[in-house]
Amino acid sequence: MHLFNPRMTFALIGTLLAIVAAMMLLAVGVAVYYGEDWQSLLLSSGITLAVGALLYLPNLKNSNRDVRKRDGFLIVTLGWVAMSMLGSLPFALTGAIDNIVDAIFETVSGFTTTGATILTDIEGQAKSILFWRSMTHWIGGMGIIVLTVAILPLLGVGGMQLFIAESPGITPDKLHPRITGTAKRLWFIYFALTAAEAIALWVAGMGWFDAINHAMATMATGGFSTKNASIAAFNSPAIHYIITIFMFLAGVNFTLLYFGFSGRIKQLRQNEEFRVYAWNTLIFSGVVALVLIIFQSYSIEEGIRGGFFTVISIMTSTGFVTENYLLWPNFLIFLVFVLFFSGGSTGSTAGGIKVMRHIIMIKNSFLELKRQIHPNAIIPVRFNDRAVPQNITNTVAAFVLIWLTVFFAGSFVMSMFGLDFMSAVGSVTATLGNIGPGLGSVGPVDNFAHIPAGGKLFLSFLMLLGRLEMFTVLILFMPYFWQRR
């Protein structure tokens, strides 16, 4: 028996690239419509399809369709890398981005739904390029949904087994193609919400092109905008409120959204992660709103709008901007920084550490104090009214500690690229948490163009690391991953 199944790995990545190539055709359509350089985009699609075919066709006749855990880790990581490499072709071939590192950074930022950009003049770009840029978010979001409902729970990554109550408790070593029923239902929700938001934004006065782009970027919790000033460019409270609501929805577990829309509100209300997520966004938004109204002379409406928009944008790791929070008082800046470590719900398109892990870690810490007094009692963490097995608690703890270790080590690396303390810390949390805007010189009204090429590649790596829940990528660097025992 072989340790790996490279033929299936290549065939699946080939399939993935074929999907990307098909999506690029939509950008070709946009280019034709606006009379832009459609040839380069068609060439990009052709090359992507060709590479996909080269990976797929030789491995078509495959007697061994067995995809095991190790293959799973490889397929996920290499899949995202391959998408990012070929997805950068439209930027490179049209000349929209004249630097290969920048093109890769922008594409990784797209597919990982991070939304950090190296573009200094977004509005100067062709519409088809902006559309492809939003599209990378939207494809990335679709990928994340498959990943979280079908793949990561089976791989057992970072305690992801927990996130759907209805998933079987024991994870088998084989990857079954569960990417069918559930994923299709959730993709429908994703598609429907994107359409609903686009229509709502159009009704509120946004042009249809901007409406579609921002809807795709919202539902993927991506954050790429078609405007230099992000959402601040739209001087319309209605637009701000609509995006706030859809960002909130994009940060909810899509399985719960499915229950909610099919009338089973009880499922939503009883879900512990949703309750904590909802209360947290409410409380933090309220606090920020109050401070803005009382100390920063915002009107009541502006304070509420700015507070809710900013807090929800960061907590869901979307990264849209209406306010330059770096101009706020010190403690509000620090609060924003702490929210960088939040992340949305598991099973959503949001990045970051995520609410479920915070709940389990906080409960475990309190229980650990209790265990000091009752050392012989077995006191498990309870989540959604079930006892969490000790090994999952341990996995979640390891996940959070690895996340924080990468945060510290990554910030050190970025400081070696010359970034000051706050920018180093900000650039790492913004990319590792797939948020987008950070602090200091990569703040909400800045971009990542000024970072040295090495730093951009490093941050691209962090975006992948964060998006694929750390373990999926890190495990490939372990010697034993490649050995039989």
Added chain:
Amino acid sequence: MHLFNPRMTFALIGTLLAIVAAMMLLAVGVAVYYGEDWQSLLLSSGITLAVGALLYLPNLKNSNRDVRKRDGFLIVTLGWVAMSMLGSLPFALTGAIDNIVDAIFETVSGFTTTGATILTDIEGQAKSILFWRSMTHWIGGMGIIVLTVAILPLLGVGGMQLFIAESPGITPDKLHPRITGTAKRLWFIYFALTAAEAIALWVAGMGWFDAINHAMATMATGGFSTKNASIAAFNSPAIHYIITIFMFLAGVNFTLLYFGFSGRIKQLRQNEEFRVYAWNTLIFSGVVALVLIIFQSYSIEEGIRGGFFTVISIMTSTGFVTENYLLWPNFLIFLVFVLFFSGGSTGSTAGGIKVMRHIIMIKNSFLELKRQIHPNAIIPVRFNDRAVPQNITNTVAAFVLIWLTVFFAGSFVMSMFGLDFMSAVGSVTATLGNIGPGLGSVGPVDNFAHIPAGGKLFLSFLMLLGRLEMFTVLILFMPYFWQRR
């Protein structure tokens, strides 16, 4: 059966205060010798003794000598608080510090061996006051030795059971008075090293008063100096090297030092925590030295001296200063910041997270990746060639996560007192890690005088929290601690 034994708790704290009162008499001696205000110091000693007697005498005839776990947590926390309250009398009654919050901050900083100071002109203080200030460090260090060898392992706090291999594996619910043999041997080492350092410093040209003070502050990993410029005031490489060596020793597990000095070098060499501690200090010091020599135009000798002194001062949480590291390049400042999270060895007088916990967490993270591939295998962390029980790994993980949570939340609190990002972060790590100097406005050439009173009290709380290994203090805030079940 009662839940608590308040009579024994009061009696033991009374005994502790009697010891503090006796130590204050040494400061009275210094005051008489230098012709300073000995009356106020004698009064301080008298009041402390009186309070101690009031706590001790009514509880002298105590039929129930049973001290249990819950009493243990109370005695340790209340003991440190009582010492700090009454230990501030010399500062308050002599008028050396005219503000009660400042006096408490300085005394907590002393007894917790933190070394953060609110004094703006240290050299303008009476010698007897400086002596008492150093004395608080030295008493604190003695307390820490008892705590770590005798009390915390029995309480099971933060995985401290692990730190001595020869300690019994199972911790009984009763606190036995083990504060005898081991503690006395370790106190002897502590005393002998303090004397040796004082003599070495005197030989190197330091006045005997400064030599004794700095020796006490070094062995406690405290960091209070008798000079405004800390160790930079002594323009003598020999003095810098001597202090570097003794800071390194103070960061080693005292049980291992005992083995080392009694010729059992093998025990030292085989100890995993010691090996990692020694290599880490060597590597980080070497890196800093190289950077200072190559990029900062230090001479080779100055670079080595500055690198080793600064890295060892921070990693052992001593906090003596010869270099203003805030003037170094960005990435060296960030490296210093990361070292704030190190801490010395368990069983030393050093504060912080500590090397043992880092080893266990790093190993557990790597093994957790391995467990993803082999979900059914039981793969324990191995430390000092023994398997670490899962519950201890879990305790250590909870400890580190609580530490980091307090770091983030504490920094937010300090930013609410108006501190900028770097100062907020720096003030919290410096106090929670019992280091002393921080970053920003509480950097190595600054002090804590400018922080608002509320902030000073909060940082005092963090010093206690860090020094008493978090759990000991936090557990008192849990409702169930005070309930039967």
